Amino acid sequence: MRQKTASTESTAALLKRYGDALRGVLSRMPNDPADIPALFDNAERVFKDTDTPANYQAQLLMPYLTDKARAMVGRMDQKRHHATQK
Numbered sequence: 001m002r003q004k005t006a007s008t009e010s011t012a013a014l015l016k017r018y019g020d021a022l023r024g025v026l027s028r029m030p031n032d033p034a035d036i037p038a039l040f041d042n043a044e045r046v047f048k049d050t051d052t053p054a055n056y057q058a059q060l061l062m063p064y065l066t067d068k069a070r071a072m073v074g075r076m077d078q079k080r081h082h083a084t085q086k
Helices: 002-022 033-049 054-064 067-085
Strands: none
Touching: 002 033, 002 054, 033 054, 054 067
């Protein structure tokens, strides 16, 4: 039990550290579709510079997405979950 709690705490600590690194560097997702690739290019650059593990990157980007984009990602996750259950 302690090991699982320590693992969870370390994951939370890592997410906070990487999230803090993104704050002030990334901006919210723009409404103009032409500007969206620049957001993801910048995010990839920051992830590389901070050695952010790939398994944290999507979760760290969520606060920067528009409400519509977050809803779409949520639907994608559900579809993937249901596809793996079949």
